[in-house]
Amino acid sequence: MSPIKNPTTFFAYIRRAPFGGRLTQGQIDGVNAILDAWEYFKLTDHRWLANILAQVFHETGGRILPVRETFASTDKAAIANLEKAWKAGKLSSVKTPYWREGWFGRGQIQITHKANYLKLGQRLGVDLVKNPAKTLDPVIGARIAIVGMAEGLFTGKKLGDFFSHNTDDPVGARAIVNGSNKAKLIATYHKAFLDAIEAARGAVDAADALPEAAIADDVKPAESSTVMSLLGGTVGTAGMSALLGVNNPWGFGIAALVLLLGAGAGYMFLSGRWSVNRIKGHA
Known part of the structure; x- marks a missing residue:
């Protein structure tokens, strides 16, 4: 089971560190792929999850x-980069x-070398030898x-x-x-x-996790799956429609806060928890 009960807080925190104040949708998607794989394997130690993410x-x-490898955009470029580095003695x-x-x-x-593609593929039930590019699938890559x-399949x-219970060594875990x-x-x-x-x-x-801090910087707030899931069940259709035209992240956060406060106030009045009492004037 995922330990992340509050994605707003989680993404607001990791935005600050280690992401240095900026989050892209790709980074959010990558983190979510790791979290999904974590649930798939039913692991429980939060330190394990933190170290995997790190x-x-x-x-x-x-x-x-x-x-x-080498952060190349194509297989051909990766091979060329490695060949060049090898010939240069690097x-x-x-x-x-x-x-x-x-x-x-x-x-x-x-993962490198055919033997490792074979080993990890067999463990996951995926033919990575026939199609090594499957390791670039976020779901398969996260499970690897x-x-x-x-299970110690790398080193x-x-x-x-x-x-x-007796050990906590994030430095040695490298x-x-x-x-x-x-x-x-x-x-x-x-x-x-x-x-x-x-x-x-x-x-x-x-208290220090603002909703706008959980939104990807390279995606319009109205297109962010993260923030839509957070707000959709709270402010309703009309409120969501009002948010769609706000594309500045900070402005979006303020608009969302206003809608949330308005929705909360409306609920309090309609439920009878708040009421307006007229003060009688003096005759």
Whole structure:
């Protein structure tokens, strides 16, 4: 079960850190893909979820959605980039150029080499050898990231080695994916995601979580699936129609707040909880 009971709070928190004050719809979609995969595998330790999000954040360069190795836009470009780097001596640890046959890194946590495509594909029941590009599907990529980290399918190290009743080691957990590379930095991402998860466990918005902070910056507020789901059940059809023309995020937030307050006041009057009593004048 997802620990995120309040998406407004969660996305408002991660907007600040680790996303640095800006959220795109792609990043929101990527995070939601991880959350959906988390529910799919029925995991429960919030530290595991925070670390998965942190490592994916780093491995994708903050994109959260699946990427190709070197962040190339095409397979051909990825192969060319790796070949160039290898010939320039920048990949000294690589003995065999695995990318030449198409087994370069893909995914939220990039898997390389044919053997790993085979192993992860068999674990998920997906033929990744016949079609390695399936790792670029956000759903499949997210499941690879989670099962790979939970079961130690990337490096032999798994989440349970670093997060348990007796252990809490977000720095050491970097070994699940890539040794100690940027371990302390990724631990700061882990803390930011964990803080957001814990803050979002309650049904009530955190005091410092504004609704407009949960909206993607590159999507008009009226087109944001995140904010529409938050407001739709509260302000009704007429209120939603009034919001559709407001495209400035801050203006949208103010308009949404006014509608919410108005809806609340209307409910209080109609339900009899509030009333207007006329004060009699003196004769």
